[in-house]
Amino acid sequence: MTDKTMTPDEVVGRLRSGMILGIGGWGSRRKPMALVRALLRSEITDLTVVSYGGPDVGLLAAAGRIRKLVAAFTTLDSIPLEPNFRAARERGAFELTELDEAMFMWGLHAAANRLPFLPVRAGLGSDVMRVNPELRTVTSPYEDGETFVAVPALRVDAAFVHLNRADRLGNGQYLGPDPYFDDLFCEAADTAYISCERIVERFDADTAPQSLLVGRHSVTGVVEAPNGAHFTSCAPDYTRDEPFQKLYATTPWPEFAERFLSGKSEDDYQQAVRTWHEEQQ
Numbered sequence: 001m002t003d004k005t006m007t008p009d010e011v012v013g014r015l016r017s018g019m020i021l022g023i024g025g026w027g028s029r030r031k032p033m034a035l036v037r038a039l040l041r042s043e044i045t046d047l048t049v050v051s052y053g054g055p056d057v058g059l060l061a062a063a064g065r066i067r068k069l070v071a072a073f074t075t076l077d078s079i080p081l082e083p084n085f086r087a088a089r090e091r092g093a094f095e096l097t098e099l100d101e102a103m104f105m106w107g108l109h110a111a112a113n114r115l116p117f118l119p120v121r122a123g124l125g126s127d128v129m130r131v132n133p134e135l136r137t138v139t140s141p142y143e144d145g146e147t148f149v150a151v152p153a154l155r156v157d158a159a160f161v162h163l164n165r166a167d168r169l170g171n172g173q174y175l176g177p178d179p180y181f182d183d184l185f186c187e188a189a190d191t192a193y194i195s196c197e198r199i200v201e202r203f204d205a206d207t208a209p210q211s212l213l214v215g216r217h218s219v220t221g222v223v224e225a226p227n228g229a230h231f232t233s234c235a236p237d238y239t240r241d242e243p244f245q246k247l248y249a250t251t252p253w254p255e256f257a258e259r260f261l262s263g264k265s266e267d268d269y270q271q272a273v274r275t276w277h278e279e280q281q
Contacts, residue, residue, distance in 0.1 A: 024161030111188030170219030
């Protein structure tokens with residue numbers, strides 16, 4: 001057994017510019033924001049990002065770190081369209097492949113199973129095929145002869161996910177209502193890094209097996225990052241910080257980055273957030 005605990009900066013030290021980075025979570029829910037912020041403190045750029053996008057995409061887009069985005073959407077949930085993503089896309093800052101949500105999921109399944117593609121019905125008859133002319137169709141070899149979209153595998157070099165609990169070996173547990181697709185992101189990756197609210201020495205004997213979403217076989221490193229999904233939600237540990245998300249969405253990027261992202265560590269970010277909240281009282 002191997003202790004896989006790392007710091008956020010140690011994780012980022014394993015990455016390089018030009019990589020394909022998968023980011024778990026969903027919209028503005030349980031995003032590995034502490035790891036994304038550590039990435040912003042580095043010089044890494046020219047990334048291909050694969051994500052059910054939220055503020056992870058928005059921060060990286062605003063900072064000019066994305067070369068290509070593969071996404072089903074990019075939203076803050078209570079704010080339908082991520083504003084920094086929208087601004088970057090409107091100025092043509094990166095290439096975009098936008099897939100149907102089901103196509104995206106099956107692309108992760110294909111990658112997790114080391115298949116080149118999987119056939120799906122999703123996307124047929126829609127503009128997904130028109131705006132993504134690189135997509136191909138395949139015909140069933142059986143009597144039905146049905147045509148499917150051949151969704152390519154979404155293989156990634158590295159994956160970031162955030163979970164409620166993890167042990168030092170890399171087993172990760174979610175406690176909220178939805179697993180999203182964090183297990184698929186890890187299994188689709190060459191290397192995968194979990195951040196979590198708390199590292200536990202062992203899981204209780206009565207732990208529900210289905211809550212142990214991510215297995216150590218697919219995990220390279222584990223980071224204890226309390227409040228590490230902020231400002232997204234991490235149910236049941238905390239809800240989304242709606243006042244701060246509104247601040248993020250309405251503040252010019254240079255001003256936001258200077259106040260909240262110019263520190264040398266995640267602790268600096270968390271302290272800046274606490275100070276801002278105190279000012280609002």
